Amino acid sequence: MFTDLKDSLPFMQYTGVLTKMKTEIGDPIQYFLVFENDFIHINQLLDKKITIQFDHYQCLACGKDKKIFRQGYCYDDFYNQPQVGDWVMRPELSTAHLDVEDRDLDYEKRVQLQPHIVYLANSSNIKVGVTRKTQVPTRWIDQGAHEAIEVVEVPNRYLAGIAEVALKDHVGDKTNWRTMLKNEVVDEDLNAVKHKLKEFLPEEAQPYFIDNNTETELHFPVLAYPKKVKSLTLEKTPEYTGVLKGIKGQYLIFEDNTVFNVRNHEGYVVNFGIE
Structure with a gap:
C-alpha cells in the first residue's frame, strides 16, 4: 500500500x-x-x-x-504500430524509398523519406548514431551526450542506416548509461575522428559527407x-x-x-x- x-x-x-x-x-x-x-x-x-x-x-x-x-x-500495439517498426531501431531496414510497405507506407514515407543525419556523440564513449535532421540536437540531448558532431546528411533513412552499419565496425553504437550518469566522460576531438572514419563510409553515402562543421557542446542541469x-x-x-x-x-x-x-x-x- x-x-x-x-x-x-x-x-x-x-x-x-x-x-x-x-x-x-x-x-x-x-x-x-x-x-x-x-x-x-x-x-x-x-x-x-x-x-x-x-x-x-x-x-x-x-x-x-x-x-x-x-x-x-x-x-x-508494439507489434502493429508503424512508429515502432524494426526500421526505427535498425534504419538500414527502411524500405519506403523502394515503395515497399512495412506496416503503414504513408507513415513510413513521411518519416523515412526526409533528411537524416549520421552523427558521432560522446556520452560515455564515442558512438555513431542516426536521427532525422529535425531531431538535431534533441537526439543528442536524450542520449546525454556532452558533445556531438554530424558526419553525413543524407536524403533518406536507408542511406543513413547503411552508413551507420559501416561505421559501427570502427566505432561503438551503444552508450554506457551508468558511465554517462556518473559523468565519467573524457572530451574527444570528434571532428578528427569524423575525418578518420570518412574512408569507411559506403560509396552511396560518400557524396553526403559534411566536411566543414564543428562540435556541438551540451550542458546539462x-x-x-x-x-x-x-x-x-x-x-x-x-x-x-x-x-x-x-x-x-x-x-x-x-x-x-x-x-x-x-x-x-x-x-x-x-x-x-x-x-
Whole structure:
C-alpha cells in the first residue's frame, strides 16, 4: 500500500501519463514534463523533494489500461504500430524509398523519406548514431551526450542506416548509461575522428559527407552526479520520494543516487508531487 498524495503533499500535485521529457537547447538544457492538460518545468525543481507514484498504465496507442510492453505501447500495439517498426531501431531496414510497405507506407514515407543525419556523440564513449535532421540536437540531448558532431546528411533513412552499419565496425553504437550518469566522460576531438572514419563510409553515402562543421557542446542541469547508480523501476517500487539533483539524457537524478529513466516509463500514469 502507498499513501494518497492528495493527503500527503501540501503543495503541488500533477497527474498524467509519462512521455519522454521535452527539451530546449540552452545553457543549461531546459527540460519539461508534459501532461495532457499541464506541464512542469523540471529545471525549477532542482533541490526540491519530489514524489513519483505509479497509478496505472495507459498505452500510447490504444489508450487502454494494458501492461506496457515496450516504448509506451502494450504488446499488441508494439507489434502493429508503424512508429515502432524494426526500421526505427535498425534504419538500414527502411524500405519506403523502394515503395515497399512495412506496416503503414504513408507513415513510413513521411518519416523515412526526409533528411537524416549520421552523427558521432560522446556520452560515455564515442558512438555513431542516426536521427532525422529535425531531431538535431534533441537526439543528442536524450542520449546525454556532452558533445556531438554530424558526419553525413543524407536524403533518406536507408542511406543513413547503411552508413551507420559501416561505421559501427570502427566505432561503438551503444552508450554506457551508468558511465554517462556518473559523468565519467573524457572530451574527444570528434571532428578528427569524423575525418578518420570518412574512408569507411559506403560509396552511396560518400557524396553526403559534411566536411566543414564543428562540435556541438551540451550542458546539462546537474547539481551533483551520483557516485553509485540505483535505477528506479515503478513496477518494483510504485512510490518513491527523493530530492532532485539533476537531469541528464532522459533521467532524473536524485540525492540518494537513485536515477529514474522517464522514457523507459512512457505509458505509465503517475501522480507527481512537489514539496
